[in-house]
Amino acid sequence: MKRYDVIIIGSGSAASQAANILRDAGKEIAIVENWTFGGTCPQRGCDPKKMLAEGAELVARVDQIKTLGVNGEITLDWATFKRRVDEYRFAVPTTKTHNWREHGIDLFEGEPHFIDEDSIVINGHEISAHHFIIATGLIPRPLDIPGGEHAITSDDVFDLASLPAHVSIVGAGYIAFEFAHILRRFGCDVTLLVRSRALKAFDRNVVKRLIDETERIGIDVRYGVEPSALDGDVLTLSDDSTLHGLVLNASGRIPSIERLHLEAAGVRADHDGIRVNAYLQTSNPNIYAAGDVSASDNPPLTPFAGQEGRIAALNLLRGNTRPFPERPAPTVVFTSPPIAKVGLTVEEAKANGIDFECKDIDLSHFLTYERIHDETAFSRVLLSRDGHVLGAHLIGQHAPELINLFSFIIQNNMTHQHVKHLQFAYPTSASDLSFLL
Known part of the structure; x- marks a missing residue:
């Protein structure tokens, strides 16, 4: 039975980031995957879904600007879109496995489960490690009805x-x-x-x-x-x-832990995922959990999964020196139009007894949106009494990029006075920013 320094279970964003750090630290690593290497986001999640959404957004934009002199109809061909999406997502496992093998990381494909605190079995093959990082993510919740x-x-x-x-x-x-x-x-x-x-x-x-x-x-x-x-x-x-x-x-989606036999490793978990402390360490001090499978306070979003993977690896190497930083979580629903948020909602601010001002603006009459006939555009910004942004909520074509600017403002503790003195290219959605605060 081979013994590794670290075994990583899962191969998505959290696992990839952890593997990079551990590999650079000279650790002998194995990665175990029960599906195909590369994780949900690039193969059956965010990335291919956004590629399809690009087509939907194009149809929506054409529909919006017909009144501005655009004539004719466009249609989307599923087979052609699917072919391009498949080219992208089917290349992911090959690229990932080639890179990892080149760096001396052993790969195991199959359904793993713990048999004790430092050993797992994959398809009858037993391996062990001094440490583990569990990064198995989420799977679709079964539809619990007959059929x-x-x-x-x-x-x-x-x-x-x-x-x-x-x-x-x-x-x-x-x-x-x-x-x-x-x-x-x-x-x-x-x-x-x-x-x-x-x-x-x-x-x-x-x-x-x-x-x-x-x-x-x-x-x-x-x-x-x-x-x-x-x-x-x-x-x-x-x-x-x-x-x-x-x-x-x-x-909905649920933690992918059912077949891991976590109890054999002394790892506590519940319906929210694997229980972790501030350092992403589980109830077994030699096992960490990162990404969507961990019951941390972070949302199940790819950037946070990657960051958790890095932090788990660093804590494993350095003895729990890096708690996960509290940062706002910008997030987008890529509908047509998209909606986006970062920070507190009105309900959350009230529940926490926070004194705030709510600034609502119908943006459809701003040139940025009027020129593309976006009648949905709207912003709601929550400001503290001293002018700090507590939350931002947007709908409209430019919401995904604007929300990143609001996240930057919150992370850097900027007030509306700071923002009003910034210069942006005009006419762009960013140049409207100071009017939204």
Whole structure:
């Protein structure tokens, strides 16, 4: 049985960043993956989804500016988009494994599980290590209804050779809304089933504007209903109505830990993931957890996963010297139009007893948005009484880039007076920034 310095379970963003640091420190490493090497984001998540969203955004932009003199129609060809997406995502495992092997990292492909505090088994092969980093991420939550196993997940969308006439999407989060907009723009009829509140982490005013636009483009948004059974292509709902066609389960994701046998390693976990301390160390001091699988306070977003992987590796090497820094988490829903947020919502600020001013602006009359006929554009900014940004919430074509500027402002503790003295190229969305504070 071979013994390593560190075994990393998983091969996504957190695992990759950890491996880079440990390799540079001269550690003998093995990486174990139960699917294909490279992780969710580049193969069945953020990256290929954004490539499809580019097409949806183009259709949306053309639709917006028809009144400004643009004539004709454009359509999206699924087969051509899929071919380009496949070229990208199928290259990921080859690139990753080639790089790791070149740097002397051993790779194991198969379903691992712990047999004691320092040993795992993969397909009957046993290996051990002084330390472990668990970075297995999240997997789709099963659709717990009769026949629910026949629904597809967001992982499967990229494998569809052609698109169906109708898709029912179960869920009300990022994945549900993004694929609703993508599939609608690719020509599908879409029904979006929202059990309670849509996009709970986002500002309600912004979400309301997104839902208005979602319905305007022909997506049937149904509230207060749940799927109760799936038989073939017939989905029965809790109100006894039925829908026909493909069912996409976008009801959420759960930690990928069920088959790890964590109890054998003395690692505590619950429905939120693997329990960790401020240094990403688990209840077994020789085992760390990083990325989406860890029950840290960070959102399940790729940049945070990568940062957690780096910090876990550094703490493993240096003896817990680096707690995870508290930083704002800018996040975007890549619908058409996109919405974005960073920092506190109004509800969160009130719940924490924070004294704040809320500045709401309809941006559709700003030249930045009027010139592209973006009638959805809106900003809500929360300011402390001394002028610091507590939170920013946006909808509109430029929201993804603007939210990065707001994140920079918060991270650097800038006040609205600092921002008003900055110079930006004009006319750009950044040049509007000082008016939003």
